[in-house]
Every structure is written in structure tokens, then in C-alpha cells.
Amino acid sequence: MKLSVVAFPSKKLQDLANTYRKRYDSHYAKITPYITLKEAFEADESQLADISNKIKSIAEKYGPLKIHASKISSFFPTTNVIYFKIELTEQLQNIHNDLYHEIDIGKPKHVFIPHITIGRDLTETEHDDIYPQLRMIGINEKEEIDRIHLIYQLEDGSWTTYETYKLTGAL
């Protein structure tokens, strides 16, 4: 099965992201707005308990994630993904590293750029039309996220939460 580790921002920030995703994100109906901490990876159902325990240990090391959605940006020309940029902090980088190090399945495909996707699978014309507008509107939201989620994907591409882990540590 396909798994991933994510942080869901506050309802307020999810609602805001969805006002854009509804129109611009092809995955809008598959999952509510999220920040990926470990990209989707394949694992056998028999490994779930072990993976879950490892995430639990990591979550016990870190305190609530301090996030700052600072601007609207794009991965163009790599992909036509438009996103809320989350400022990279030492805390986010460390928890990301720990997740890859401890759950030794799947290597990072990209440098870690924490973000909330708001547009995806746009044509180049759509992207070039929408992106400058969104960039101008921008975003500036700070908040704390006190838990992370292990999620799994169904055959239709949608995601269900397997477990939540409270961030109860000091880091």
C-alpha cells in the first residue's frame, strides 16, 4: 500500500487553501490540504505497525511545528505546481530528515521545500495566467501544528488517515 506522512494545517488555513484548490488542484477531492513531510512510499501492510512506532518516537521528540506560510510560489518549470510556501525551519528540516532516516523506505526525490499545494496539473497557459495573480494576492499566515498523520492511499487515489501522532517533545 502507498503511505505518506503529512501535517494538516489549521481548519482556517485548509479552508483558505481549498478556495484555490477547488478551481486549480486536480487532487482537490483526494485529500484535504496538507504539508508533506515524507513523500508517498510503498510498504507492505505487515510493515505498518513498525512504521507507525517509528513515527510515534519521532513525534515524541518534536514540539508543535511552527509554520509560516509566507508567499505563493510555483515549481515551474520543473512542474506546474502552485503552492503556499512554508518557510523552511530547522525543526521542519530535522523532522523530515528523521522520517527518511528512521523509515528507511524511499529516498527523497527532491530537496525538501515544505509547501501546501493549491494548483496542480495546470497547462502551461493556465499556469502563466493564474500564477501572477495568485502571487500578487499572496499569503502571510503563522500557526502551530501540534500533530502529524500517517496516511494511506486507496485505489481511487484518495487518502485515509491511519494514525495521528501528537508532537509532544521539546525540539
Add this chain to the structure above:
Amino acid sequence: MKLSVVAFPSKKLQDLANTYRKRYDSHYAKITPYITLKEAFEADESQLADISNKIKSIAEKYGPLKIHASKISSFFPTTNVIYFKIELTEQLQNIHNDLYHEIDIGKPKHVFIPHITIGRDLTETEHDDIYPQLRMIGINEKEEIDRIHLIYQLEDGSWTTYETYKLTGAL
């Protein structure tokens, strides 16, 4: 915010339900297939921690939910909802009662009929067309669900998991 307590069945059963929901359930994109244990109720964000603690206590009383999806049924003529019927057990009735008793918000609107919705918002003609076919196909799946979820609704109607609770008790 709007909250609810649900159990997500196995990936296998969710995938099966989605093959129908994709076509017949208007809420298909809002949430993955689920069994409602406490219907949606309004609560203030400040009550979340308290509600969560109460669910945690209940989850510690009960063991994994033994469920049997035994047939495809319909709430017609009350509503045009088609569903996998989950056989009512003492365990399911008790956990449902506890959730209503402990979280003293919102009374049950209906008798508790555990189910997984696979069709909704159908016209009467659609319902009468589809239901006999589905009833004939039927379902017969038994499984154990070892956790329950507190979920909250976003403004667009979709649901995010707030927390998962493992069923670690003996009942």
C-alpha cells in the same frame, strides 16, 4: 466547527465501497468510506481537547470492532441512501451509546443502524433502478477495525481527521 466520530473499515472494504460511491454517492469526494459512530455535531474549537479526551477513554474500554457487512440495503423511503449494512452488535451499540452519553452534544436523530453509505442524493427513479441490482450483488465481509477517528468538517464539506484512538480495551 462540525465534528463526527467514525470508524474507517479496511482498505479492501473502502476500495469496494468506492467502486459504488464513485457513481452513486454525492459525498464521494468529501470523505473516504466510513461507519458513523456519532453523527455530526457542532462544537467550539475550545471544546476539542475535552471531547478528544472523552473519546480516548471510551476507546480504551473497547477492543477492536468486529464488523460484518452482511448485505446491501436502503433507507428508502426515509431517505434514498443505499448502504452496506453492518450487523448491529452489542459492542457497536455500546460504543455508540457511550459516545452520545459522554460527549453530551447532539442527541441521536435516528435509531443506530451501523452502515457504510454507498449511494446518496439519488432521485427516486435512480434509486429504484440501482437498488435492486446492488441488493442482488450483495456483500458479505467480516473484519476487525482496531481504531476510531474524530473528524472535523471544512467549509467545503470535506472532512479531515483530528485524531485517531486505538481500541485497546476488553469489551
